[in-house]
Amino acid sequence: MSEKCVIRVLTVDDHPLLREGIAMVIKSQPDMELLAEGSNGKEALELFRRLRPDITLMDLRLPDMSGIDALASIRTEFPEARIIILTTFEGDVEVRRALKAGAYSYLLKSMPPKDLIETIRQVHAGKKRIPPDVANRLAEYLGDEALSAREIEVLKHVAGGNSNREIAKLLFISEETVKIHIKHVMEKLNANDRTEAVAIAVRRGIMQL
């Protein structure tokens, strides 16, 4: 494990302080090298094209686009890209989407640094790794159906304080159809009413406020 197999790392996160911390952790490892740091999705893609890092650490919340979109862009252009999501966010739906988009791991920022370097090594060796706490959260909702795009759209209007009639007008559909969508949302999320549906959707990362 000498100089010939140095792991070249790219970090993408809009928190400079955290990037600094990651940089220190990477630099403390003789077999790892920090190639560059990006602070948004556009930079992420440009830096990846130019540097072709072995490992990319990416936050989900970026100023210009979702980390998942950035992840997907990179993966369509470079299917062999090994990207690790590193975020504070814990909703199961975000995790699922990240993995579906090709992420090799999903780490929380609260995790100890040694787990980070451990995961970087594992992913570099071609393995996918999900830490136990994230895996547990995933398992909690394993059987649940995902909401359709239309259902999420309706739910966002519900969160905005719109009545069924108002939502109907906004979406150019009948009030009855709105009610059906909300009914399905409540069933899928196991919510007692529209309010709990919104609360659960936010908690699970299906929508933001």
Place this chain on the structure above:
Amino acid sequence: MSEKCVIRVLTVDDHPLLREGIAMVIKSQPDMELLAEGSNGKEALELFRRLRPDITLMDLRLPDMSGIDALASIRTEFPEARIIILTTFEGDVEVRRALKAGAYSYLLKSMPPKDLIETIRQVHAGKKRIPPDVANRLAEYLGDEALSAREIEVLKHVAGGNSNREIAKLLFISEETVKIHIKHVMEKLNANDRTEAVAIAVRRGIMQL
């Protein structure tokens, strides 16, 4: 500005990676010294008692208690304590409570490191500093009345998908009283219905899900 006036700093945050980043930034300044790092509220109090730092950087989300409670504990024991809140959270209510509890500044983790050291110097000189983005968010809701403890309690049950009748039973009060509380909450938050009230309360940091 030589060795006789070194600024001694304590950091309290449950994200090791971020603490690492803060440590690097502090160490890069010749006139600053990182005394210790804590990862929860209990440690914060113990470390403060033992070390009496000039400046304490504290996160709001800690594993054992709210950073505001930790802040208040320290400030009642050491009224001269100069504490800077450093967090990702942006709800105006959290900011207000932190300042009321005696915080000297309220910084977001997304801010550039030089602003952090700048603020540490300002606070050490006895000034209070609120960055423009945080100040703007505060100003947005300047005239708004705060929710009472009881109103927040009711609202949390609303977010949990409980009907007015169920909330009444849970809190041993009449359904009419529950309705009045919710009515007041909606007025104070400018919400159209209970669902939007919950959404706004979460957005503004009045409650978590």
Place this chain on the structure above:
DNA sequence: CAGCCAATAACCCTATCGGGTTACTCGCCG
């Protein structure tokens, strides 16, 4: 100590929500 505010409670009334049922039309997948 007078007054105000938070919390409590009851009554009435209408709009809205949410449940059950049935049905049509796409587009997709085997």
Place this chain on the structure above:
DNA sequence: CGGCGAGTAACCCGATAGGGTTATTGGCTG
């Protein structure tokens, strides 16, 4: 090419939400 799921829509109906009004109590404050 037949079925199946998503989106659309209509009807009925009981339960709930939310608006208006009035009133009592207890604690804090000027």
